[in-house]
Amino acid sequence: MIKIENTTLRVRKIRQSRNGPFAVADLSTEIGEFKVKDQLLDAFDEGEYRATVWVSEIFLAQYVAFGRGVTELRARLHDLQIQEASDLEDMPEQSEPDPIDERKPLRVPAAAEAPAPEPEEAQASDGVSIAALKAKLKSIGKPKGGKPSASKLETAPTPGDELGALFGEELWARIQGREPVKLDPTVDRLTFRKQAELLGKLDYTFKPMEQTFHPVEAVA
Numbered sequence: 001m002i003k004i005e006n007t008t009l010r011v012r013k014i015r016q017s018r019n020g021p022f023a024v025a026d027l028s029t030e031i032g033e034f035k036v037k038d039q040l041l042d043a044f045d046e047g048e049y050r051a052t053v054w055v056s057e058i059f060l061a062q063y064v065a066f067g068r069g070v071t072e073l074r075a076r077l078h079d080l081q082i083q084e085a086s087d088l089e090d091m092p093e094q095s096e097p098d099p100i101d102e103r104k105p106l107r108v109p110a111a112a113e114a115p116a117p118e119p120e121e122a123q124a125s126d127g128v129s130i131a132a133l134k135a136k137l138k139s140i141g142k143p144k145g146g147k148p149s150a151s152k153l154e155t156a157p158t159p160g161d162e163l164g165a166l167f168g169e170e171l172w173a174r175i176q177g178r179e180p181v182k183l184d185p186t187v188d189r190l191t192f193r194k195q196a197e198l199l200g201k202l203d204y205t206f207k208p209m210e211q212t213f214h215p216v217e218a219v220a
Contacts, residue, residue, distance in 0.1 A: 004030065004052070007051055007053050009036070009048070011044050011048075012024055012094070016095065019098050019193065020193045020194070022098060024037050034058065036077060039185055039193075042189070043211070048088050050083045052083070053075075054078040054079045055075045057076040065095075082209045085209070166195065175202065180214045
């Protein structure tokens with residue numbers, strides 16, 4: 001483990017992946033320049049961050065992307081502490097392979113797949129709309145006119161069922177209570193991305209110095 005102070009982390013958001021937006025960074029330190037592609041960056045907004053970092057590994061990564069071989073020196077972060085954040089200078093979006101796909105073997109599809117139709121409404125997860133979920137959250141703690149039967153309570157799905165499974169019982173309870181939420185960056189990367197993306201849709205904002213999501217009404 002190496003602790004490096006006074007580093008600069010330039011985080012860029014890549015949006016063309018089939019797995020959803022992800023982040024990569026250029027790390028400038030007193031011992032050299034490194035690429036960082038750890039999943040904890042996926043919660044960050046694009047920007048330039050001054051930070052202290054704890055590096056668990058430095059290694060050469062090789063992969064093929066867009067028809068060419070790439071070799072780069074990477075740093076794997078164990079943790080980081082942000083001291084200052086600023087906007088990144090405007091620059092054209094660069095193509096970058098998704099780290100999720102790097103370790104997967106190439107395969108030839110049996111047949112061309114038709115593109116999926118655009119959804120009419122943003123979905124929080126399978127069959128659950130963001131609008132329905134927000135309405136559900138707003139209704140928490142408010143009296144209701146009628147009392148549903150026990151059978152309806154047992155069988156009727158609720159907008160939060162799928163998200164409760166996605167976030168876990170403890171985090172989902174905090175989201176329902178509009179409390180600050182800190183995600184676990186050691187979970188599956190695709191799950192981490194979905195969690196971060198959905199928190200944004202549920203009117204949470206990420207505070208990089210705390211690495212915690214806060215409801216926008218608490219930040220304003």
